[in-house]
Amino acid sequence: MSELILTTYDWVPRPPRGFVRDIRVRWALEEAGLPYRVETTPFRGRGARHLACQPFAQVPWLTDGDLSIFESGAILQYIGGVSDALMPLSLHGRIGVTEWLFAAVNSVEIASVPWSALASSPDPGNAPDWARWNGLFKSRLQRLETVLADCEWLAGAFSVADILMADVLRLPDSFGGLKDHPYCRAYVARATARPAFAKAHADQIAHFAAAD
Numbered sequence: 201m202s203e204l205i206l207t208t209y210d211w212v213p214r215p216p217r218g219f220v221r222d223i224r225v226r227w228a229l230e231e232a233g234l235p236y237r238v239e240t241t242p243f244r245g246r247g248a249r250h251l252a253c254q255p256f257a258q259v260p261w262l263t264d265g266d267l268s269i270f271e272s273g274a275i276l277q278y279i280g281g282v283s284d285a286l287m288p289l290s291l292h293g294r295i296g297v298t299e300w301l302f303a304a305v306n307s308v309e310i311a312s313v314p315w316s317a318l319a320s321s322p323d324p325g326n327a328p329d330w331a332r333w334n335g336l337f338k339s340r341l342q343r344l345e346t347v348l349a350d351c352e353w354l355a356g357a358f359s360v361a362d363i364l365m366a367d368v369l370r371l372p373d374s375f376g377g378l379k380d381h382p383y384c385r386a387y388v389a390r391a392t393a394r395p396a397f398a399k400a401h402a403d404q405i406a407h408f409a410a411a412d
Contacts, residue, residue, distance in 0.1 A: 300362075
C-alpha cells in the first residue's frame with residue numbers, strides 16, 4: 201500500500217459541514233488505523249483534473265499509488281479489503297458486509313436524500329412529492345428497524361457497512377426523521393459515539409472552517 205490520499209473540497213458553505221461524504225472515508229481510515237493525508241479540489245470551478253478523478257464533479261476520491269477510487273461506497277469497500285478491522289477475512293463475512301454496503305446506498309440512501317431535501321424546506325408537508333418520499337423512506341426505516349432490533353451491528357462485528365449506513369441515517373436524523381424508529385436512532389447514536397467518528401467529524405469541520 202502506498203500513501204493514502206483523501207481528496208475533498210477546499211471549502212463548503214456551513215450547512216453541509218459535518219455531512220460532506222469525505223467524512224465516511226475519514227471515519228473508516230481512522231477506524232482502520234491507516235495513515236492518510238488530505239488534499240483539496242476547488243468547490244468553485246471544478247476542472248478537468250476533478251472530472252478525471254470523479255466524473256460527476258463530486259467528492260471524495262481516494263488515491264493509493266496509481267489507483268484512484270471514487271464513490272464513497274466503493275472507497276469503503278476498498279478500505280475494508282485492505283484492513284480486516286472493518287471487513288472479515290472469511291468469504292461469508294465479506295459477503296455479509298458487502299450486502300449491507302449496497303443496501304445502505306441502493307435501498308436506504310436513495311430514499312433518505314430526497315426525504316431530507318424536502319424535510320429541510322420551509323413547509324415539507326405541502327410539497328407535491330412529500331407523501332411519496334415520506335412513505336418510501338419510512339417503509340425502508342421500518343424494514344431496517346426490524347433488523348436492528350436483533351443486532352448491534354449489521355453484519356456481525358462493526359464494519360464499513362455500519363459506517364456507511366450510520367452516515368446515511370445521520371442527515372435525516374438531524375431533521376427528526378428517525379423519531380418513530382428507536383432502534384435506528386439508537387444505532388446511529390452508538391455508531392457516532394465511537395472515537396473514530398468523533399475525530400473524523402472534528403477534522404472535517406476544522407478543514408472547512410480553516411478556509412473561511
